Amino acid sequence: MKTPARFWLAASVLCCASALLAYDVGDKAYTKKLETNLLEEPKALAHPVAKIDFAAELNVEQVNGAWLLVTTGDNRGWVFAGNVADQKPSADHKTDFLPSSASETTTSIAARPLDDVAKNYGDQKGLGEAKEDVEWVEQQSAQVNDAAVTEYLQAKRLGEYK
Amino acid sequence: MKRGGLAFAVLALAVAVGTCLAQFSLNGFDPFKAAKDVGSLVKGTVGIGLKEENSIGGAVAIEIVARFGGVWKDAAATQRVNLIGKSLTRYCDRQELNFKFGLLNSDTINAFSAPGGYVFITKGLYDLVGDNDDQLAGVLGHEITHVTQRHALKIIERGDMLSGVSDLAAMKSDDFAKFSGAVNSVTTTLFEKGFDPKTEYAADKGGRALAALTGYAPGGLRAVLIRLKMGGASKASAIFPTHPPLAKRIARLPDE
Numbered sequence: 051m052k053t054p055a056r057f058w059l060a061a062s063v064l065c066c067a068s069a070l071l072a073y074d075v076g077d078k079a080y081t082k083k084l085e086t087n088l089l090e091e092p093k094a095l096a097h098p099v100a101k102i103d104f105a106a107e108l109n110v111e112q113v114n115g116a117w118l119l120v121t122t123g124d125n126r127g128w129v130f131a132g133n134v135a136d137q138k139p140s141a142d143h144k145t146d147f148l149p150s151s152a153s154e155t156t157t158s159i160a161a162r163p164l165d166d167v168a169k170n171y172g173d174q175k176g177l178g179e180a181k182e183d184v185e186w187v188e189q190q191s192a193q194v195n196d197a198a199v200t201e202y203l204q205a206k207r208l209g210e211y212k
Numbered sequence: 213m214k215r216g217g218l219a220f221a222v223l224a225l226a227v228a229v230g231t232c233l234a235q236f237s238l239n240g241f242d243p244f245k246a247a248k249d250v251g252s253l254v255k256g257t258v259g260i261g262l263k264e265e266n267s268i269g270g271a272v273a274i275e276i277v278a279r280f281g282g283v284w285k286d287a288a289a290t291q292r293v294n295l296i297g298k299s300l301t302r303y304c305d306r307q308e309l310n311f312k313f314g315l316l317n318s319d320t321i322n323a324f325s326a327p328g329g330y331v332f333i334t335k336g337l338y339d340l341v342g343d344n345d346d347q348l349a350g351v352l353g354h355e356i357t358h359v360t361q362r363h364a365l366k367i368i369e370r371g372d373m374l375s376g377v378s379d380l381a382a383m384k385s386d387d388f389a390k391f392s393g394a395v396n397s398v399t400t401t402l403f404e405k406g407f408d409p410k411t412e413y414a415a416d417k418g419g420r421a422l423a424a425l426t427g428y429a430p431g432g433l434r435a436v437l438i439r440l441k442m443g444g445a446s447k448a449s450a451i452f453p454t455h456p457p458l459a460k461r462i463a464r465l466p467d468e
Contacts, residue, residue, distance in 0.1 A: 132426065147308050171270075172271070199302060
């Protein structure tokens with residue numbers, strides 16, 4: 051009996067999904083952004099029901115594709131798996147985040163540009179031209195800010211907008 | 213009928229293994245997590261914080277650009293690399309970093325990353341993947357994973373190279389010498405010795421997972437490696453000379 055091609059296709063998709071699935075019911079997950087919204091439904095544009103602080107522990111109650119229904123304290127809602135981590139981030143890292151106004155950069159200001167130590171290194175090593183090239187990359191990169199990335203994800207139906 | 217039965221048995225085993233792997237990484241011992249834990253311990257002992265990471269990363273980025281023909285200043289291509297790269301980093305595990313993606317003006321086929329979030333790919337590699345976003349995402353995911361798992365910093369931490377340096381910004385000559393040595397240890401690894409195979413395989417695995425989570429085809433990186441392997445001897449001998457053999461990397465990545 052010949053095994054139908056669609057059987058193998060379905061089987062390979064099942065295998066892939068199984069291998070890529072990072073969370074299961076009963077697992078712990080941790081918020082990794084400064085603020086993480088829990089949503090009413092497993093959709094990126096759903097109504098937020100709670101805003102959770104950095105490095106909070108979440109209990110996974112249900113898995114729906116790449117979306118997790120989680121609880122923490124009295125809060126319960128959906129979160130995209132890419133917005134949480136399977137290991138708790140160090141609480142010390144909270145101070146490493148830039149203020150949102152700085153990370154949402156304009157076209158001319160790069161977030162965390164080359165610092166004086168790196169610039170001094172470039173100068174002392176005679177690599178001034180390379181230093182200027184890196185600064186050009188930083189300026190170009192700064193133009194692709196959070197809003198532009200969100201727009202791109204939505205247009206391409208990627209990440210939580212899939 | 214017998215063939216169908218055998219095929220089903222193989223499939224069932226594959227599904228079971230896949231499920232076990234998924235759960236294994238969550239509930240049981242996971243060697244990659246264990247490696248991360250060891251890294252955290254080292255960090256706690258020696259202590260390369262974000263400020264120092266950015267200084268080292270900036271200096272390494274300058275060295276990468278100087279070594280590979282400067283930056284290819286194509287605004288549209290640079291924007292595309294940043295859009296795909298930042299889509300990936302939106303879901304990476306080090307949200308405190310600000311990643312920057314650039315292109316190197318070199319026809320060789322290679323990619324590099326530096327601490328703090330600098331990622332570069334050569335024009336040669338950019339041209340090779342063409343308009344295939346899945347493949348570009350696979351390559352960028354690999355480099356992003358080197359940064360998020362602090363692979364380069366661990367070299368410095370293991371050697372305790374910044375021991376005794378209290379304030380890099382003060383730039384005392386002794387401190388500059390130590391800083392320069394630390395940068396050199398990273399660039400020597402990037403340009404000459406390469407990371408150990410285990411580290412490269414971890415970057416392959418992490419990059420594939422990040423690309424898939426973001427919604428790109430999980431097989432993008434594997435497809436690039438296959439294209440490189442099939443490319444023949446002309447450029448293949450110079451491709452990723454510091455990386456493990458392509459065949460071994462391909463074999464370790466799932467076939468899909």
